[in-house]
Amino acid sequence: MGRHKPNRSRRPRPDRSAAMAYADAYRCGHCHSEISLRAPDPDGIDHIDVAHDAGCPVLNGTLPDLPDSMRAAHETGGTVVIDSSTGMHFTIFVTDNR
Numbered sequence: 001m002g003r004h005k006p007n008r009s010r011r012p013r014p015d016r017s018a019a020m021a022y023a024d025a026y027r028c029g030h031c032h033s034e035i036s037l038r039a040p041d042p043d044g045i046d047h048i049d050v051a052h053d054a055g056c057p058v059l060n061g062t063l064p065d066l067p068d069s070m071r072a073a074h075e076t077g078g079t080v081v082i083d084s085s086t087g088m089h090f091t092i093f094v095t096d097n098r
């Protein structure tokens with residue numbers, strides 16, 4: 001934990017509530033995976049880690065994880081975006097900070 005410098009204003013912490021809710025809502029439909037929320041990357045983007053059980057068909061690539069992502073996004077107000085060039089998908093949350 002850093003020391004607060006009295007003459008400097010604190011930098012507001014990023015709101016990670018959407019990412020935390022998403023990590024809570026995400027469930028692999030095929031195993032009892034453990035989900036954890038990583039520290040934000042240097043761009044401030046949150047990532048979740050999904051530790052699938054050995055033998056999970058999502059882990060070995062037989063089945064996609066997209067339905068599980070869409071289910072978690074639906075439960076938490078996120079939108080799943082698919083990159084057509086890579087096939088990777090992301091869940092985004094839009095907040096209105098006006």
Ligand SMILES: [Zn+2]
Binds near residue numbers: 029031032052053
């Ligand atoms: Zn799984």
